[in-house]
Amino acid sequence: MSVQERKQREQADRERLIVATARELAEQQGWGAVTTRRLAERIEYSQPVLYSHFRGKREIIGAVALEGAAEMAAALRAAASAMDSPRARVTALGQAYLDFAARSPAVYDAMFQLDGGLTFANEDTPEPLKDAFAALLEGLGEVAGDGVHPALFTEVFWASLHGLATLTRAGRLPPGDAERRLELLVERLAMV
Known part of the structure; x- marks a missing residue:
């Protein structure tokens, strides 16, 4: 292994450690407890x-969000x-979506509530976010109903799941x- 390869591996290991530590701290104490000093x-x-x-907390939140999106996509597909x-x-x-939101609330917040500097719904959207949406679309496309674009149906279903997850967690349901x-939700929206 060359010196360059070793340095790249060590850098990647440190980045994974930073993200894992931020995630752990956020899950234990909330994102307010995640500071660069801590x-x-x-x-x-x-x-x-x-x-x-990382240039700061915002980029760390973004990295946690991308990691979470990959995990969510895998859970949805499974x-x-x-x-x-x-x-x-x-x-x-x-159920997999709601379970993910309940099991990993800080990661879910990083994905959908906090500013991690990530863009959604355009060309600049990072691949893990696109893939999480694709995982929903793959499973929902066949139940969108006649004349309804599968992506539009998926957006509405996703928004409904997000609302359930957010309101449940806030103790409002x-x-x-x-x-x-x-x-x-399945009965009324999905044409099955």
């Missing part, structure tokens, strides 16, 4: 080293592939009806 202390590198990888009927696939997609809400 991250530098936890990873045992100086703040200048941290800044040599859930959908395990089902044999369109209705079961749509329900499984919805009674927890006892979570399963019925998803059933109602």
Whole structure:
């Protein structure tokens, strides 16, 4: 291994460590607890080293969001592939989405609530974000209904799931009806 390759590997390892540490701290204490000073202390590198990888917290949030999007895409595809009927696939997609949001709230916030400097719905959208949407589209396209563009249907279904996830987490929806809400969403929106 050349010196250049070793340095690149070490740099990639440090970046993964920074992102993993930020994610862990955010999941434990919220994004307000994630500062460059605390991250530098936890990873045992100086703040200048941290800044040599990321320009600040915003870029770190963006990196966590991209990692989360890749994880969400994998979870959505796994859930959908395990089902044999369109209705079961749509329900499984919805449940996998809601489970991800509940299991990883700080990552979910990085993806959809916080400014990580990422763009959505245009050419500049990073591939992991496009792939997470594609994972939803793959499972929902067949149930969009006649005359409805599958991508538009997916946007509406996604927005509905996001609303359920956000309102549930904020304690604005009674927890006892979570399963019925998803059933109602599938029943009313998906043409299965």
